[in-house]
Amino acid sequence: MWPAASVGAAINTLRSTMSSDTTWLPLGTPRPRGEVQRYLEHPWRHAKELKLPVPDGHDQVMSLFAGRRSARCFDAPTLGSLSALLWSTCACQESAETSLGFAIERRGAPSAGAIHPVHVLLCDPAESRVSRYNGKRHALQLLDVAWPHDLIESCRSVVPSDTAWIVLFVAEFGKTAAKYEDAFSLILRDAGVLQGVMAVAAEALDMSFCLLGLTGDPWVSSLSEEGKLRGVGAALLGSRA
């Protein structure tokens, strides 16, 4: 936990840099404790139980979910598999102009208000380059940024791989805050939805995918001088090794 004073200071700093009225709480650096804390689960009480029929295990959806596992061995992803993963989860299927200053979109993943505030950045270790997926153009657009060496090493210290691509989930939180008050939780939920959908799509496409606990910050935040971007997750992605 963060001391109340530092959270307050951080919120004030962020408020002063944002055009919309929202609050971004520091996400810290999630990592395993040195020593775990024992926890007592909530004791749910129920009056009755309704047993459900066991579904047909041969159903395609059932077997997809039954087989989905985080994978930690990677070959470099092929362009074809990357294309399929990004197309199915993040490509723009339909868009509509709004008075928000940007278009809302339909994509494979749901998003509060169809705003899709979470960008997908891809770090290719073979070329040491970082791209952003543009879902309107179905294209990887090379960013003019230095290779985030420290961030990549942090990812590799959690799950070692020289070949996996690193996926960074980057929230442009002002977009959701332009429409919603108290948007903070919506943005984190959007990030979680996208990460879950991507995990399932990777399984369906026979790719290796493993979410990581780190957020991508402070490197991600440094990409916008106006403080418009925050790291909301990372993953390793590749072909099955």
Ligand SMILES: Cc1cc2nc3c(=O)[nH]c(=O)nc-3n(C[C@H](O)[C@H](O)[C@H](O)COP(=O)(O)O)c2cc1C
């Ligand atoms: C938010 C989130 C963060 C995670 N962070 C890590 C991580 O840092 N390292 C790791 O090896 N796995 C990580 N995982 C993967 C989980 O360990 C994994 O989902 C869990 O062990 C269940 O295994 P399964 O995905 O194969 O069913 C993360 C998963 C989620 C949803």
